Amino acid sequence: MWRFVINRFLLMIPTLLGVALIIFLLLRVIPGDVVEAKFMSGEGSGASAEVLAAERARLGLDKPVWEQFAIWMWGVVRLDFGISMWTGAPIGDEIALRFALSLQVALMATVIATLLALPLGVLAALKQDTWIDYAVRIFSIAGLAMPSFWLGILMILGFLIFFRWVPPMVYTPFWVDPWQNLVQLIWPALAVGYRYSAVATRMTRSSMLEVLREDYIRTARAKGLWLKLILVRHALKNAMLPVVTVIGLEFAFLLGGLVVTEQVFNLNGLGLLFVQAIARRDYTLTQALVLLVASAFIVVNFLMDIMYAWLDPRIRYR
């Protein structure tokens, strides 16, 4: 088991390194850099070439590309992501508050999705090919089909027309006013959570269907075990693994993938920061963000693999 864990852990390193290298190179290939973005737009356009060169030198952009990469990587290893090229503030400060917001929305959406998906998925599997099953499937396929940002627009429109209520423009952190904070974030969480729950419902249903066909379920039934006990003890327990996997992967995806929904709800989360950072050619900030989102995904994947191997010894020896 330990060998498997260590092997799997070591495999994360080349993946992260690859992500880092690709985003680093992509940013350098995109036309324009942070200095141009700063001086060429708005005031101060028409700065002389010397000023631009001095600014580039200050940010270390005049060094050879491989050296820039090495400097960045050396920082990353020591968990020092440097300062934002645009604002000059440490990356950690730039990201912290926004990350907290995105994390909270992702957590709330996960809770909503899980609470919806488990009962619906199990119900649909038990009543396969009845109207209940069809209703659940249509509900979940509709959830996959509706763009969450459109659902968000409809929600806001609904509040506006029926309650004359507009979501607040300013973000209230949880520790300042928990109630205000929850009222503000519940709607984006619902908009995203619906799609999320659809993914999880479908996985719960198909996983349950598969397990219900297994011999040990038939044995349990033949023994005359109480149906509820069979469901909880035997079926659900075995069907949960793939469900937990999709929930975990969707969660990791939500951390960085909320760009569009955030725009609709006027939230200042990681998604918006992403778009700003790349528009300003803020290399250090974009790199840190990509690395953050990718590591979330990679770590979740790693944990899932470990869990699988722990539960199913056959995987360890593959």
Added chain:
Amino acid sequence: MTTTTDIAIVEAEAPERRRGWLDVVLDFCRRRPLGAIGAAIVVLMILVALTAPMIAPYDPLAIDFAAMLAPPGADHWLGTDAYGRDVLSRIIYGSQTALIVGFGAAFVGSTAGAVLGVGSAYFGGRVDLIVQRFMDIFISFPLIILALAMVAILGNTLPNLIIAMTAPMVPRCALVIRSSALSVREMPYVDAARAAGFSHARIILRHMLPNVMAPYLIMLTSFLGQAILLEASLSFLGLGVQEPTAAWGLMLRGAAVEFAETAPWMALFPGLAISLAVFAFNLFGDSLRDALDPKLRTG
């Protein structure tokens, strides 16, 4: 109860004698009514896209300042937008964009994924390891950033958009196809082909690819809906199709949100079109997956 009926269904799905395609279609409709409904909507959508110039009541690009933000009515069934363009006509023409991007991205993504997956399984060893690492990298890379970067580097054209959108599809498809191809590789006919001295390319393309058709088709159809959704999100962000082209995601952008209160039809109908299209593709894809391979789960 459930278990016994399930077993009956599984048995009924065992391959039967060779049938004509009409029989297959009728059988599919009878056994999977939801899938048939999905397929019907897809066919309808393709017809609408093909006959757009004939059935659209207005030119989708025609600006009419006399009829700005007109509510749905006899002249404009679904109202007009902030430039007085007919929403219905733009939705009809938008189906062309959605289908081109959807089919384009899904086809390129799943085909590239299939070739990589089969190649990875066939060669095994170091090649497999390296390909898998690359797939890991692309799967964990945030999509929006990739799209932003691609558009900034390559320019904002439809083919570039399609390429950017295949980035998350290729690794997912490669993963699924690889696991099927691993068992195909052990088949005697692959050994025979190798013994006969055929080239690697020929064995992969002629002998292995056709035998992973089922998972390939399943991935392809599941990508169709996702691609349409993705295009809508990217266009909504201003990264996808550009004005004045008629595209559903684009129609939800800007004025549709600004004037949502006074002209809700601008936000309502394009969103409905997206949802209906993706809904139909998913419905069809699901049933196809159930029919082809009940064990494969694509989430």
